[in-house]
Amino acid sequence: MTATDLQRPTGATPPEASRPTPSVQPRLPLGERLLRTPVVLPLVTFLLLLVLWESCTRLFSVPSYILPSPSRIVLGFESVSAGRWAEHIWATLRVALLGYLVSFAVSLPIAVGLAKSRLLSGALYPLLVVIQSVPVVAVAPIIIVVLGTGDAPRVVITFMISFFPLVVSMTTGLAATPPELIELSRSLRAPSFREITQIRLPYATPYIFSGMKISITLSVIGAVVSEFVAADKGIGYFIQFSTSMFKLPQAWAGLVILVAMSLLLFQIVSQTQRILFPWSLPKGQK
Amino acid sequence: MALAPNAIAFSGVGQTFLTGTGAVTALDGVSVTIAQHEFIAVLGPSGCGKSTLLRLTAGLMKPSTGSVSVFGLPVTQPRDDVGIVFQKPTLLPWANVEDNVVFPAKHKQGRVTREDRDQTQAIIETVGLAGFESRLPSELSGGMQQRVGIARALFLNPDILLMDEPFSALDALTRETMGFELLRLWQASPKTVLFITHSISEAALLADRVLVLSERPGRVIADLPVPTARPRDESSLGTAEMQDYAAHLRSLLIRKDAA
The missing domain is CATH 3.40.50.300 (P-loop containing nucleotide triphosphate hydrolases)
Incomplete structure (x- = not known):
């Protein structure tokens, strides 16, 4: 190892003096520091908005079927038993996750095909764009008639809404591999599948996760849309049922649950990437 | 000659x-x-x-x-x-130094043998990267990354x-x-x-x-x-x-x- 080389590695232990310890750093006043904590600022904003919402609805006596106050929404939660909530949540979650899995399983081979073969890409890509352009909400009733009751039509609808970002991100990722590594693979005369599994797929990981993050929230939307069309369970069904009975605080409670479900699923995908593939995160997010 | x-x-x-x-x-x-x-x-x-x-x-x-x-x-x-060293090191960003160097064997045969590991260690020492085996490419300087690139090209002992x-x-x-x-x-x-x-x-x-x-x-x-x-x-x-x-x-x- 040479002197010039040793100066730059970021991982090498630097001399003690050059690494500032936290206790040496000047400290900001408590208020300033709290404001700079990433969670605090949006949380405070959110709470202030809730207070504003609550006071406005009370002050102007807004009827709850127009806009229920946060406290009324909380009552909406309580008007349904925990068991019933769990049933609805599970129905929606199951369809969303199944649809998401189907999207992933279908997208991967399609993306490999699109990235590897120009012919296939020319033949299939326009077709995929056409499928993506079909307003799924409009097709949903047809799908329900064709596939009947049960989870199958709902999973198909969810799949149709959530698969496209996955195909696009996977294809882009698989094509983003540096050409030198493909040459290296060719020069080693390695089998083609190993070029996919050992080079292209790992290289596509950051792209695949971008697509997965978009798709997971779309999956929840897909599940809800399918429940609007035909279902006797699920949060989407519950919201529609509640509005038809004019129980708006209850419908709002369902909406809150949907948002929470989306956020939670998104976080699960994000954290999976952070824990399993930390190298794939953009610089500064590790 | x-x-x-x-x-x-x-x-x-x-x-x-x-x-x-x-x-x-x-x-x-x-x-x-x-x-x-x-x-x-x-x-x-x-x-x-x-x-x-x-x-x-x-x-x-x-x-x-x-x-x-x-x-x-x-x-x-x-x-x-034939071993190739490219203009950019083009290492695998998810693999540490050792895995990058042994990659030709892994890619060609689909697995890494005990001898491959010994060989990796020897080459890493030859190119002056001993002690950096478990570092990721992003943690290395440009010169060290290219050392890994050279080590990778030398791995199959090309003529x-x-x-x-x-x-x-x-x-x-x-x-x-x-x-x-x-x-x-x-x-x-x-x-x-x-x-x-x-x-x-x-x-x-x-x-x-x-x-x-x-x-x-x-x-x-x-x-x-x-x-x-x-x-x-x-x-x-x-x-x-x-x-x-x-x-x-x-x-x-x-x-x-x-x-």
């Missing part, structure tokens, strides 16, 4: 690429023979087909005209006995080492250090080296012979043995004969640029 077979022989090699705007001739009538364990530097302006020469030798493309042979046999497909401007992305100091490192490696374990570069001093310092290519279509306009004996060091470039030699190379390159 005289009895050894030619490691690489180009005879009448021409390379034409079809592009959207017509045919582009990258190489034209290149005939050069390279002896075993000879260190050849290739100098030339950008786009003159230097890298094409390298890819032809590796069997990654076929010449439009003429033929390329390695150890007397025509190159028809990628060869195992021929192809280097495509390997140090051009490094800062001047690191570049010089890496040049001497390469000389040290080459002297310890001789290989036939085809070294593409833009740097006249780098070519003069490292090579036995320097090939100067013309602008597109690339032809060999000079094939000049480096006058200074080995081993060479920092002072080698300062001698009068080396300065004359470098000046001559420069004049060959500049005359073409003006034309």
Whole structure:
């Protein structure tokens, strides 16, 4: 190892003096520091908005079927038993996750095909764009008639809404591999599948996760849309049922649950990437 | 040396690429023979087909005209006995130093044996990366990343080492250090080296012979043995004969640029 080389590695232990310890750093006043904590600022904003919402609805006596106050929404939660909530949540979650899995399983081979073969890409890509352009909400009733009751039509609808970002991100990722590594693979005369599994797929990981993050929230939307069309369970069904009975605080409670479900699923995908593939995160997010 | 077979022989090699705007001739009538364990530097302006020469030798493309042979046999497909070092290290960002170095074995055979691991350790020590085995590429300096790139190219113990401007992305100091490192490696374990570069001093310092290519279509306009004996060091470039030699190379390159 040479002197010039040793100066730059970021991982090498630097001399003690050059690494500032936290206790040496000047400290900001408590208020300033709290404001700079990433969670605090949006949380405070959110709470202030809730207070504003609550006071406005009370002050102007807004009827709850127009806009229920946060406290009324909380009552909406309580008007349904925990068991019933769990049933609805599970129905929606199951369809969303199944649809998401189907999207992933279908997208991967399609993306490999699109990235590897120009012919296939020319033949299939326009077709995929056409499928993506079909307003799924409009097709949903047809799908329900064709596939009947049960989870199958709902999973198909969810799949149709959530698969496209996955195909696009996977294809882009698989094509983003540096050409030198493909040459290296060719020069080693390695089998083609190993070029996919050992080079292209790992290289596509950051792209695949971008697509997965978009798709997971779309999956929840897909599940809800399918429940609007035909279902006797699920949060989407519950919201529609509640509005038809004019129980708006209850419908709002369902909406809150949907948002929470989306956020939670998104976080699960994000954290999976952070824990399993930390190298794939953009610089500064590790 | 005289009895050894030619490691690489180009005879009448021409390379034409079809592009959207017509045919582009990258190489034209290149005939050069390279002896075993000879260190050849290739100098030339950008786009003159230097890298094409390298890819032809590796069997990654076929010449439009003429033929390329390695150890007397025509190159028809990628060869195992050729190691490539690219301009950018192009390491696997998810794999640590050790896994990057052993990658050719893993990629070729699908698994890594006990012997491969021992071999990895030996090569890592040779290129001066001992102690950095478990670092990720993003945690290394540019020079160290390229050391990993060289180690990876050496892993299958190739007879021929192809280097495509390997140090051009490094800062001047690191570049010089890496040049001497390469000389040290080459002297310890001789290989036939085809070294593409833009740097006249780098070519003069490292090579036995320097090939100067013309602008597109690339032809060999000079094939000049480096006058200074080995081993060479920092002072080698300062001698009068080396300065004359470098000046001559420069004049060959500049005359073409003006034309």
